[in-house]
Amino acid sequence: MKIKECIASGILAAGCVAFTGCSTKAKYVDSTGPRTLVTVDAINIQDYAAAADTMIDSLITSVINGGRLKSANGEPAILGISRIINNTSQHVDTDLLTKKIRVALNKTGRVVTTTTYGLGGQGEDPLAQQILKDREKVENKPLTRLPDYSLSGKLIEQRVRSGNTQQASYVFQLTLTSQDGLAVWEEEKTITKQARRSALGF
Amino acid sequence: MKRRRKIGPTLAVLVAIAATGCQSVNTVQPADRVNPPRIISDERVITDPSLERRVAVVEVHEAESEGGHLRVQVRVQNTTRRYRTFNYRFEWFDKDGILIETPASGYRSRHIEGGESLMLVGVAPTATSKDFRLKLIEDVR
Numbered sequence: 001m002k003i004k005e006c007i008a009s010g011i012l013a014a015g016c017v018a019f020t021g022c023s024t025k026a027k028y029v030d031s032t033g034p035r036t037l038v039t040v041d042a043i044n045i046q047d048y049a050a051a052a053d054t055m056i057d058s059l060i061t062s063v064i065n066g067g068r069l070k071s072a073n074g075e076p077a078i079l080g081i082s083r084i085i086n087n088t089s090q091h092v093d094t095d096l097l098t099k100k101i102r103v104a105l106n107k108t109g110r111v112v113t114t115t116t117y118g119l120g121g122q123g124e125d126p127l128a129q130q131i132l133k134d135r136e137k138v139e140n141k142p143l144t145r146l147p148d149y150s151l152s153g154k155l156i157e158q159r160v161r162s163g164n165t166q167q168a169s170y171v172f173q174l175t176l177t178s179q180d181g182l183a184v185w186e187e188e189k190t191i192t193k194q195a196r197r198s199a200l201g202f
Numbered sequence: 203m204k205r206r207r208k209i210g211p212t213l214a215v216l217v218a219i220a221a222t223g224c225q226s227v228n229t230v231q232p233a234d235r236v237n238p239p240r241i242i243s244d245e246r247v248i249t250d251p252s253l254e255r256r257v258a259v260v261e262v263h264e265a266e267s268e269g270g271h272l273r274v275q276v277r278v279q280n281t282t283r284r285y286r287t288f289n290y291r292f293e294w295f296d297k298d299g300i301l302i303e304t305p306a307s308g309y310r311s312r313h314i315e316g317g318e319s320l321m322l323v324g325v326a327p328t329a330t331s332k333d334f335r336l337k338l339i340e341d342v343r
Contacts, residue, residue: 032308065269
């Protein structure tokens with residue numbers, strides 16, 4: 001009887017182990033931590049963070065700290081988000097880059113971003129834009145504030161392969177242009193990743 | 203005699219394999235620096251002695267700019283002859299010692315050649331940042 005019980009328990013345990021082995025074990029990792037996944041074929045979340053971090057440091061050091069940011073009446077400068085061209089082979093939501101920069105600039109207290117003024121007259125927040133238009137009708141005066149600066153940029157991808165090693169470089173380029181049409185700040189950050197394919201092709 | 207002949211090339215191959223990735227960096231800089239940075243005293247909590255031995259923090263520099271944003275520069279040195287990867291992050295604190303969080307303040311991956319000395323530069327996200335902390339961790343990916 002005892003032997004049978006032992007065998008049954010053993011089979012059950014083995015079944016449990018086999019079942020566990022087949023299931024996918026998901027877990028949370030810190031999005032800003034060092035354990036996020038790295039792939040060569042895509043711009044990973046930490047790549048956007050690293051690029052944004054470089055851009056923010058550069059903006060603070062050269063534009064904000066240097067006192068080069070000009071705005072009317074000493075108020076925070078108004079930033080408009082222009083076009084970020086995606087020249088990579090993948091679908092990219094550029095907000096993954098620009099939003100981090102906007103948040104950081106907002107926290108400095110020296111920059112605010114307009115959500116009612118955008119390319120082709122289309123603001124980011126249609127309701128806010130409508131409210132502003134309605135207020136203009138009621139108050140009979142223009143209320144829309146023009147951006148003091150616009151942020152534009154480009155994402156570029158370059159791939160090379162040598163033997164079993166594949167390399168992808170993602171270049172993040174941003175430009176801050178004043179109302180006079182002059183680029184008052186420019187920055188570029190390149191992130192390069194390599195992966196080696198095993199001889200068996202796995 | 204035949205055996206000795208076989209050992210020779212094998213040894214050469216083994217030495218070549220061992221030497222791979224062991225190139226180190228030679229550095230030259232002026233002996234008299236025009237504006238030496240302000241070195242501050244630091245307090246260290248070492249929980250990974252092997253990382254500290256390989257990628258050692260040499261000195262910490264601090265500067266405050268006109269706009270009031272604190273700038274920090276930490277010099278690290280790869281004390282080995284091997285190419286290393288490590289991660290680092292700066293944390294910033296306000297005047298009350300409370301952490302200031304920003305969406306981009308994550309770990310950054312950094313590579314350092316054997317014997318190389320490099321600077322990790324951090325810029326405070328706000329002018330109210332009065333203190334900082336640097337965290338270093340070995341590559342865990």
